[in-house]
Amino acid sequence: MPAPNPRLAALRAEIAALEGGARAGAEVIAFGDERLDGRLPGGGLALGHWHEFVGEGLELETGAASAAFVARLAAPLTRRGELVWVLRRDDLHAPGLAGLGFPADRLIQVSARDDPEALAVMEDALRTPGVAAVFGEVGEVDLTAGRRLQLACEQAAATGFVLRRRPFGGTAKAATSSAAATRWSLAPSPSEPAPGEFGLGAPRWRVSLERCRGGRTGAWILQAWEEDDAAHPFRLVAELGDRDVAAQAPLKLAG
Amino acid sequence: MASLGLFAGQKATDALALVPELITDEADPEGDLAALDALVDWCVRVSPAVAADPPDGLLLDITGVAHLWGGERAMLDDLLDRLARQEIPARAAVAGSAGAAWALARFGGDRGVVPPGAEADWLAPLPVTALRLEAETAAQLIRLGLARIGQLAALPRDQLARRFGPAVLTRLDQALARAEEALVFRRPATPWFARLAFAEPISTPEDLARASRDIADRLCARLLAEGQGAGRFELAFHRLDGRAERLAIGLSLPGRAPAAIARLFAPMLETVDPGFGIEVVTLAAERVEPVAERQISLASIGEIAREDGIAPLVDRLANRLGEGRVWRAAAYPSHIPERAVVRQAPLAAASGAAWDAKCPRPVRLFARPEPVIAMMALVPDDPPRRFRWRGRYHEVRHVEGPERLAEEWWLRPPGSVTPAHARDYYRVEDNTGARYWLFRDRLYGGEEPPKWWLHGLG
Numbered sequence: 001m002p003a004p005n006p007r008l009a010a011l012r013a014e015i016a017a018l019e020g021g022a023r024a025g026a027e028v029i030a031f032g033d034e035r036l037d038g039r040l041p042g043g044g045l046a047l048g049h050w051h052e053f054v055g056e057g058l059e060l061e062t063g064a065a066s067a068a069f070v071a072r073l074a075a076p077l078t079r080r081g082e083l084v085w086v087l088r089r090d091d092l093h094a095p096g097l098a099g100l101g102f103p104a105d106r107l108i109q110v111s112a113r114d115d116p117e118a119l120a121v122m123e124d125a126l127r128t129p130g131v132a133a134v135f136g137e138v139g140e141v142d143l144t145a146g147r148r149l150q151l152a153c154e155q156a157a158a159t160g161f162v163l164r165r166r167p168f169g170g171t172a173k174a175a176t177s178s179a180a181a182t183r184w185s186l187a188p189s190p191s192e193p194a195p196g197e198f199g200l201g202a203p204r205w206r207v208s209l210e211r212c213r214g215g216r217t218g219a220w221i222l223q224a225w226e227e228d229d230a231a232h233p234f235r236l237v238a239e240l241g242d243r244d245v246a247a248q249a250p251l252k253l254a255g
Numbered sequence: 256m257a258s259l260g261l262f263a264g265q266k267a268t269d270a271l272a273l274v275p276e277l278i279t280d281e282a283d284p285e286g287d288l289a290a291l292d293a294l295v296d297w298c299v300r301v302s303p304a305v306a307a308d309p310p311d312g313l314l315l316d317i318t319g320v321a322h323l324w325g326g327e328r329a330m331l332d333d334l335l336d337r338l339a340r341q342e343i344p345a346r347a348a349v350a351g352s353a354g355a356a357w358a359l360a361r362f363g364g365d366r367g368v369v370p371p372g373a374e375a376d377w378l379a380p381l382p383v384t385a386l387r388l389e390a391e392t393a394a395q396l397i398r399l400g401l402a403r404i405g406q407l408a409a410l411p412r413d414q415l416a417r418r419f420g421p422a423v424l425t426r427l428d429q430a431l432a433r434a435e436e437a438l439v440f441r442r443p444a445t446p447w448f449a450r451l452a453f454a455e456p457i458s459t460p461e462d463l464a465r466a467s468r469d470i471a472d473r474l475c476a477r478l479l480a481e482g483q484g485a486g487r488f489e490l491a492f493h494r495l496d497g498r499a500e501r502l503a504i505g506l507s508l509p510g511r512a513p514a515a516i517a518r519l520f521a522p523m524l525e526t527v528d529p530g531f532g533i534e535v536v537t538l539a540a541e542r543v544e545p546v547a548e549r550q551i552s553l554a555s556i557g558e559i560a561r562e563d564g565i566a567p568l569v570d571r572l573a574n575r576l577g578e579g580r581v582w583r584a585a586a587y588p589s590h591i592p593e594r595a596v597v598r599q600a601p602l603a604a605a606s607g608a609a610w611d612a613k614c615p616r617p618v619r620l621f622a623r624p625e626p627v628i629a630m631m632a633l634v635p636d637d638p639p640r641r642f643r644w645r646g647r648y649h650e651v652r653h654v655e656g657p658e659r660l661a662e663e664w665w666l667r668p669p670g671s672v673t674p675a676h677a678r679d680y681y682r683v684e685d686n687t688g689a690r691y692w693l694f695r696d697r698l699y700g701g702e703e704p705p706k707w708w709l710h711g712l713g
Contacts, residue, residue: 057687058647058687058689059689062619062689062712062713063619064617064618064619064689064690064712064713065688065689065690065713067618067619067713068618068713071618081564082564082565084568090622091619091620091621091622092618092619093592093596093616093617093618093619093620093711094584094586094596094610095586095592095595095596095610095614095616096615096616096617096618096619096620096711096713097618098609098610098612098616099610099612099615099616100618104584105583105584105585105586105605105609106583107583107584108565108569108581108582108583108601109581109582109583109584110572110576110580110581111576111579111580111581112576112580113576117576121572121576124568124571124572125568125572128564128565128567128568129563129564130563130564130565131564131565131568187687187688188687188688188689188690189687189688190652190684190686190687190688191653191684191688193653198655199653199654199655199682200653200654200655200682200684200690201653203688203690204688205688206688
């Protein structure tokens with residue numbers, strides 16, 4: 001970031017306000033690293049909006065790494081209110097979430113039959129006062145549904161997390177333009193256990209910010225902090241060049 | 256019938272001899288029972304507590320309901336008139352005990368309403384068969400000259416019990432409202448019951464919506480006045496043809512807000528088939544419990560109470576999607592992974608149990624483990640270096656484990672517990688960084704080779 005200049009900062013804030021609607025001074029979840037926060041308007045993941053997370057390759061089916069990532073990311077929102085997770089398949093395992101520092105015993109889980117129902121439940125939950133965050137696992141969010149989600153988020157200042165997930169063996173839907181504030185592509189990344197230690201290291205994610213209103217895209221490797229009392233959920237391990245991400249074509253999947 | 260010398264229970268041949276042109280038909284006890292059952296449903300318009308009394312009776316608990324008609328007599332007349340209009344011949348009586356009502360409806364004057372405490376006077380002239388006694392006992396009593404209930408009641412109780420068995424005393428006490436009688440009601444008797452009757456039958460969706468709102472107002476006003484709230488409401492639309500359409504909603508926290516209750520019923524109203532019209536609407540509240548009036552403290556201003564935010568949301572979702580579809584996970588003290596989580600009501604009090612933070616668990620757990628083809632283990636006992644799952648190969652980079660989880664032997668019959676059912680769980684990470692929770696079923700070296708399963712991800 002350039003040297004602090006009060007006039008410049010004021011102008012920037014004004015531009016941000018024009019670009020992002022009434023976002024000036026809005027609250028965010030900061031990642032705690034300028035290399036990532038600097039790309040996002042407001043210096044972090046904006047609250048009162050919805051964000052889209054798309055798994056890469058097999059991750060789009062299993063939804064395991066993305067669920068873990070989002071749960072860690074959203075854990076601080078517990079203090080602000082209730083959390084609701086809308087599922088299409090009931091495979092979310094609460095003890096696993098609890099192990100990530102997420103208050104899984106407070107989480108209200110809802111099982112929906114299909115995408116329209118899941119989106120309707122998300123919208124209803126986002127509009128409810130007292131709900132801080134709503135997680136939804138859906139196959140696709142079309143533009144209309146996305147706008148409705150955004151209106152619901154703005155109404156009650158709740159934050160939505162949409163985890164794109166397709167049925168096992170189903171066909172992937174092409175990423176569409178959507179009303180999400182940010183779209184992230186997520187994949188697990190090999191962990192690096194400390195030398196001389198057996199077992200698995202702290203989980204890592206290859207995270208790329210593919211779309212961001214009022215911000216810039218980028219790609220990073222993030223690792224979960226081992227300590228539970230860390231100020232931020234992730235530690236930035238490496239920043240990936242944009243070209244590197246572009247080269248990572250989606251894996252061709254067999255049946 | 257009596258003028259021709261016919262009576263119920265007569266032999267068909269005797270009856271035909273008396274009246275040759277008599278039309279006879281096969282007895283259909285099952286059909287009669289089904290018809291009685293349908294009548295139970297129909298009678299719910301009068302009171303929520305209706306018990307069938309086969310083969311030909313119905314018992315209604317009308318405690319706290321008669322005022323809706325302006326008295327027991329008016330209620331009785333209305334009920335019998337409606338039955339007569341459907342060409343169902345019926346006799347009825349109102350009394351303080353089921354036994355007395357039974358006796359008066361069958362042996363007393365029709366449409367008798369016994370004032371409280373007057374059962375003994377009203378029953379005295381009736382025959383002892385009105386006491387619902389065994390046929391032999393009744394016959395014996397009559398043979399001894401004890402033909403009337405009044406005579407029986409005048410005898411010393413201990414002698415009565417010694418000579419005719421305790422059943423006689425029980426029946427006598429039940430009839431005279433001195434002993435309680437357990438009736439099997441279709442649904443439990445509830446004083447929390449409201450009823451709306453219409454002069455003109457209604458059928459449009461708007462009318463149904465307004466009726467559900469009005470009746471919720473009525474019942475909730477009573478709940479509010481007595482400081483109660485209910486966890487479940489059942490709304491019934493009684494149609495002109497005698498059928499009833501029922502809707503039920505549940506609340507996560509006991510409530511009494513009429514608008515909220517009507518709103519929960521609103522999406523279900525379109526499933527109601529009004530037929531030729533609906534003449535009566537009833538609403539019954541269940542799981543009624545005291546609800547404290549909420550206090551707004553200075554500290555809580557700005558915070559959103561559960562009653563305003565999350566509770567209505569949970570109610571909306573649970574009633575729209577089904578009750579099993581909204582839950583909160585709670586810890587259950589079991590080390591078996593699939594048993595460590597139980598679903599509890601979303602707003603139930605926390606149990607205080609927690610999962611063991613020292614045992615890492617996957618984020619996704621399969622309801623049933625999926626088979627995995629394991630390849631290339633260095634040592635037969637080791638987790639595979641490579642495995643195939645759902646048609647794809649995964650190269651294992653890092654392994655953590657094993658965590659041996661044995662079966663819960665204390666739940667099994669002694670003797671059937673063997674170590675062969677133990678599962679060894681491994682957390683493995685493949686070359687992409689994806690994490691899997693594998694387990695090996697059976698120990699190596701048994702009769703069958705061990706099998707590998709994938710139980711969770713992440």
